[in-house]
Amino acid sequence: MGLGIASFSRFITEMNHEASHMRAEELARWAVTELSVALGFDAAWYGWARLHPAGVDVFANATHQLPDDFFTTWQRMADQDLLARSKIEHPRHAAIYSRKQRQQTDGMADLSDRYGLTRMTTAMENPSGGLPNFYLSSYRVGNRAKSWSPEECEFLQCAVSHLTAAMKLSTAEPGRAAVPGSVTILASRDGIGFLCLDALREQFGDVWPRWTGDNLPEQLASLIGHPGTHVLTDRNLVVSVETTPGFEDMDLRRLTLRRLNRFDLLTRREREVARELAGGKSAKEVARHLGLAPATVRNQTQSIYQKLEVDNRAALVAAVPAGTG
Structure with a gap:
């Protein structure tokens, strides 16, 4: 479909409908597939990452139409990623790379040539507070791949921002309490929390008053490898831990916290x-x-x-x- 207000509105309307019955991770997969059609890209890499002056840390990621070794290949050249450098310098704008551009690094050229990714762009939720944010890198393949236009990049950047908000509000998922007073977040297996950490702090900040940053409190992080329901009597909390079915490639965990009651x-x-x-x-x-x-x-x-x-x-x-x- 052509780009413009009408096409963007259709995407947002459909996404909000899907958010009413999809989990946050499923919604991300759906949105990437839809955007690949709307914007005409051949492959994508997406997940949660944090930008900092020295580079980028990726905490959870998945791919669309890319080989399984893509992430490990990227890790070897992460310090030469020109898209990451551009996002660090201009965090609120989509970054663009072309294999034909003058500025190159050996790692970026190798990544492009290895997978045929000749035109790339990366959009990311506006970074805030040094916390992990959702990103989407979209790739066009082949020597005849068309350049990314400013309109396409703006469409992608806005779509990522709206997708992040929709994931927070998806039914019975992060940001919407399945039980009144509860909060659900997503976390990596290493104990890095993202998606609704602000809600977690607002609701349960008194439990860990010195907790800052995106590393979960040690007591919470220790539960990530143990799916099930945990009663923390010393914290007056009940914590439910589950894996994310159908999205195992990101290796995410879903943690839901609520106050302890006597029934527990x-x-x-x-x-x-x-x-x-x-x-x-x-x-x-x-x-x-x-x-x-x-x-x-x-x-x-x-x-x-x-x-x-x-x-x-x-x-x-x-x-x-x-x-x-």
Whole structure:
């Protein structure tokens, strides 16, 4: 489709629709595919990175129509990346590279020749606070590949900015609480957090008052390799850790944090019994439904009441959070 306000509006409208049911990472993949058609590029490299005076650090990345060894090849010539240098000098503008341009480095020429990437441009979410930001490098292949126009670069830069915002607001994903009061972020396996760190600090900054930067607090980082639900009684927190299905190439982790409640202190079986009782079943009905001895249900009910600090069925109902596992 041709470039312009109408085409950009269509892209944004479609992206916002997809964001209503896609996870953040899936939305990124969808957007890159759509942009490759809209802007006419053959391949792409995208993910989260941080710019600094000495260069660029990439924390999570994926490719579109590129060989598996692309990232490792780039790592070997990262200090010669002319696109990165341009973004560092002019962070709010898309960077452009052509294999035919006068300024070259050995590493940049080798990357271009190895993969046939003769026309390149990189757009990035406007860097802020030295934190990781989403980037998209788009490539046109072959000696006859057309140059990147200012209009195309502006389209790409605006699309990346809107994509970043959409990823933060995608349903039940970073920035939108699946449980009231919770915050979900994405993090690399090395404990670097991105996408909604500002929301995490706003909601839970009191838990780690000295925490700054993008490295997650040590206690959070230590959980990344252990998917599941973790109850941190010393921090009054519950942290859920999961991998990102269908997006394993970025090796991301999704962390959801919420405040601890008394229900979290129950054992798994006690939570099952408590939910049954809160749903209106009698002790005998609970025993029959869960396959437990009546005496076991009575003992667990007593333990549940003590842990939840309640003394009647109505108070128990109020103490069992809706949808809690």
